Amino acid sequence: MNKVIVGIVAIIASLAPLAVAAQTHADYQPDEYYRGTVTNIISETTNDAYRQKVEITLQNGNKITIDHTTQPEEKRIRVAPNDRVIVIKIPSETPGQEQFYISDFYRMPSIAWFAAAFFVLVILLGRWRGLTSIAGLAATIAVLMGVIIPLIIKGYQPLFVVFIGSLLIICASMFFAHGFKRSTSLAVGSTAITLALASVIAFVAVHAARLFGTGSEEAMFVQIIGGAQLDLRGILLCGIIIGSLGVLDDITIAQTAAIHELHDAKPGMKFRELFTRVMRIGREHIASLVNTLVLAYAGASFPLFLLFYSSDVQPLWVVLNSQQVSEEIVRTLVGSTALVLAVPISSAIAAYFYTKKSGA
Structure with missing residues (x-):
């Protein structure tokens, strides 16, 4: 009987880490990514860093305000009205405490236009061979x-x-x-x-x-x-x-x-x-x-x-x-x-x- 009890305890002990890992995995909430458009620059300050308070309309229609901070030399990632950007949402266990950050510019539409121009050019000049080369x-x-x-x-x-x-x-x-x-x-x-x-x-x-x-x-x-x-x-x-x-x-x-x-x-x-x-x-x-x-x-x-x-x-x-x-x-x-x-x-x-x- 003692051997049976010891065996059950050993099995439960071996399964405990798996249960904890499963629970940890279940609690984990991955970051969420959104496309958005900058609709307004509420404020800008230039002290030790370049700070922008930005209003963004997300792809789902929701409007959010983000404090976007860059270093003075990083002019390339400052945003302006009508810029299309990628926004990261970092979940929080407390509702309403989620954090949003501007991750990058959303450049896929520009790339799509260049790709379309390339394909049109290939088809116009290559005709049937151009079409088959795209295939x-x-x-x-x-x-x-x-x-x-x-x-x-x-x-x-x-x-x-x-x-x-x-x-x-x-x-x-x-x-x-x-x-x-x-x-x-x-x-x-x-x-x-x-x-x-x-x-x-x-x-x-x-x-x-x-x-x-x-x-x-x-x-x-x-x-x-x-x-x-x-x-x-x-x-x-x-x-x-x-x-x-x-x-x-x-x-x-x-x-x-x-x-x-x-x-x-x-x-x-x-x-x-x-x-x-x-x-x-x-x-x-x-x-x-x-x-x-x-x-x-x-x-x-x-x-x-x-x-x-x-x-x-x-x-x-x-x-x-x-x-x-x-x-x-x-x-x-x-x-x-x-x-x-x-x-x-x-x-x-x-x-x-x-x-x-x-x-x-």
Whole structure:
């Protein structure tokens, strides 16, 4: 009997923390977010800080008054009438004691207008191909948001997930944008082969350089939010491969299309002549796109470069050796290497199939 009582007590003791945790979770009230419009600046003072008393009409029609405080140098986040803002409501256990803060400007309407202008321009100039390219873009976003990101967050191996996801992106985007035809199929195959090589190169480069994916604050936040099961090094590899994919499809389509046009103009060309001619075009692509890729990565990391350049605390070689800069260097080198490899691979595959088709 005593053993039974001891067992019951032990079970209750083991369940107690779960009950407390469940109660704590039930009591937790998350912050609430609202869109609002500044209707009136009631007062402004500029002492040690810049203080504004602001009247805001929320999306549900309610009007609230917020004391908005910024530092004197932070002019960019001062508000004015008709500004659209995001308001955070911090709940309170005491009714009527909730606190409201202006979190940021609400900029989605402006972005939507720019996006609409971009899509209209693509359709006007590209016509049917422009419309199909937008469908390919939608497919790319769907794979990224619906397949790659959820599976990585669930703890699946990032490199495997991003490779399979990239194959889906290649097929969907390229067939949507360029149609279901021989040249597109050859470009898809060329891109897949080059992507496989790029994945191997990225894996070797990241491990050889001893990069761990900790070179950005975003990566650290991802690990904090997602838990220890997220592989930061694998996520770094994902970013490198997806970034390379953006230029691979462009060059493989261009090289395959060039082969197609050369073959149609002179059907009797042998493989060697066809390959040699299209490689001349490919070299021009390499010369321009390598620089484009470097500038794209440099632009994305421009504030980081400014920070290191303006700091004289560390020598230049220490700065270049840091995780932050080394990641960008490896990212650029892997993407550029994949781009260079895509030219002969796509040219050789397309030249082989077109000459085989004509019996040359």
